[in-house]
Amino acid sequence: MELMHRALLTALGALSVFYALVKISLGYWKRRGILHEKPKFLWGNIKGVVGGKRHAQxxxxxIYATYKGRAPFVGFYACLKPFIxxxxxxxxxxxxxxxxxHxxxxxxxxxxGGEPxxxxxxxxxxNKWRTLHAKSAEVFTTTNMQKLLPRLAQISTRIQSDLGKMDQQTCNISELxxxxxxDVMASMAFGLGGQDHQEFAKWSSRYWANFKLWQAYLALEFPLIAQLLRYKSYAEPAMAYFQKVALSQLQEQRRKDRQPLQTFLQLYSNADQPLGDAExxxxAFGFLLAGLGPLNATLGFCLYELARHPELQDRARREIKKTLDRHGGQVTPEFLRDLRFTKQVLNETLRLHTPHPFLLRRATKEFxxxxxxxxIARGNNVLIPTAAIHRDPEIYPEPERxxxxxxxxxxxxxxxxxxFLPFGDGLRGCIAARFAEQQLLVGLVALLKEHRYAPCxxxxxxxxxxxxxLLLAPKSDIKLSVEWKD
Structure with a gap:
């Protein structure tokens, strides 16, 4: 009986301490005297997000619509973590x-150490990021992106082959x-040649197979403890596969002399300040992590909107065909620059369906x-709500149109x-933004130049x-009717 009594007192004591810690965490903005959204116990201001009932955006x-105009920023809580x-x-x-x-x-x-x-x-x-960023800036120049364009255009021809089998049929656009x-990631980020990329595709969809939001949250909140417990963000078999592919391709390319520039592995290893192979x-994995999902979603959303707005689709197709004729059918940097309306279509897709709904920063100095x-105190987590800005009616009238x-x-x-910040910007913006835009435009040209899409x-x-x-993606695969249209 006495043992049960002690256990009960211990449990009550632990619950009391836990309750006090939660209340202290959720009182941060009140103690600072900062305007903030009143938090719910445990969930903060994202109730429904963790359970998947609503999207983070x-x-x-x-919150943005409620407080805009009242202060330059507002405090809120992601569960127990305070954000600006x-x-x-x-x-x-x-x-x-x-x-x-700052x-x-x-x-x-x-x-x-645990996940190279x-x-x-x-x-x-x-400092690790600063050093790496300085070396990477040499790789992601406009000149280098243009040198990679022929390989990108070559990869896009697969789209025509796949579409040739789908005339006047329902097409799974997300799969296409x-x-x-x-193919772009396998070939240009990891250096895989013309071989079948089926295994690469398999691991590309599985490296987050064991992802649990609560574990990721605790790792962000307590990184030192997560490292001591050897927490892994990604599935180990996938990481082993990607590392093996990248390292073997680096060795393979060094055995070949005077091969044409086709991959980022070549750019990195041939730089004036080359990185080590593991770096x-x-x-290469960072490309996959940051780019594959958003690029898939953006091209899918773009075709979805054009299918629902046939007059805009026809206008884009006419521009693509006329511009190709002027450039002798070649996809060149000058050709892409001339695709003014097609680029407008792409930008409007990125505005309405922003793949990264927010940008994350942490203050390294008091500001x-x-x-x-x-x-903004040193250590404060700062969140820029890009999707909310892109849908602000004072900036973009009728934002849902x-x-x-x-x-x-x-x-x-x-x-x-x-x-307009679809790729972020500035010092910690997407360093590969030029290439991402190039990849999207080349893909859009291949999709539209000989085919037309409609809802089904x-x-x-x-x-x-x-x-x-957390990143924007369709709930289910986007499916449209497709027909060949010269």
Whole structure:
């Protein structure tokens, strides 16, 4: 009886301590005297997000719409973790550009000792990131991206082959664009040649097979404990496969003399400040981690919108055909620059269906907002709600309407700075943004130049997003009717 009594007292004591810690965590913004959204016990301000009942972008949009105009930023909680949600575009510009030196960290979990491929530009912070970023800047130049274009155009021809089997049939667009983007990743990030990429595709869909949101959250909150417990973010068999492929391809390319430039492995290993092979392998995985899902989603969303707006689709197809004729049917940098309306279509897709609904930064120094009493403390996690900004009716009237003319030059100049951030920007923006845009445009040309798309019985209207993912993706595969159209 006495033992049960002690156990009960111990349990009650532990619960009391836990309750007190939760209340202390959820009182951070109140103690700071910062305007904030009142949190719910345990869930903070993201109730429904963890369980998949609503998407993270919707939760952030609600907070943004409620508090915009009342302060430059507002406090909120992701479960027990306090975040700053930026509301003012001038502050967004300061964080990304003018005062980026105060916000060089993302605060993501990385364990390069236990998971060597996590030592990539996306996940690293501090001096390791600065050194790696400086060396990588030499790789991602405009000239180098143009040199890779012929290989990218060659890979895109598979789309035509696949579409040739689907005339006037229902087409799984998600699978079609996924095959193209996997080919690009396998060939250009990992150096795999013309061989079948089936195994690469398999592991590309499985490296997060054991992902659990609560474990990832604890790793972010307590990184030192996570490293001591040897927490792994990714499935070990997938990591072993990707590392083996990258290292073997690096060795293979060194055995070949004067081969044409076709991969990022070559660019990294031939740089003036070359990385070690293990570091290059980590950057190849970073491509996959940061790019594959968003690129798949963006091309799928783009075709979905064009199928629902046939007049815009016809306009884009006419531009592609006329521009190809002017350039002798060749996909060149000049050809891509001339695709003005097609690029507007792509940008409007990125605005309406923003693949990265938010940008994450962590203050590495205390930052006092100029001309105000507001201070972002060192260590504060800062979140820029890109999807909410892209759907702000004061910036983009009728934000739910798909309108590529929003990205005509005059319209772009009329909007404030930092109002369009699909790839982030500044010091910690996507270093491969030029290549990502090039990959999307080349894919779109291959998809549209000889085929036309329309909604079918299996098309989901309106679009439904997968609430289980932090990045934006359709809830189910996008399916459209496709027909050959010269």
């Amino acid at each position: 919707d939760a952030l949009l609600d 949600l930026v509301l003012d575009l001038k502050l967004v510009h300061q964080i990304i550009f003018t005062d980026a030196g 916000f060089t960290s993302r605060g993501l979990y990385s364990n390069s 491929l996590s030592a990539n530009l996306l996940q690293l912070d501090g 664009v996924g095959a193209y983007n996997v 290059i392998a980590a950057q 006092e907002l100029p001309g105000s009493v507001f201070v 798909f309108d590529p003319d929003r990205f005509e030059e005059e319209a772009k100049l009329s909007r404030p700075q930092a109002s 019985a299996e098309t989901t209207v309106p679009m439904a997003y997968d609430n289980r993912r």
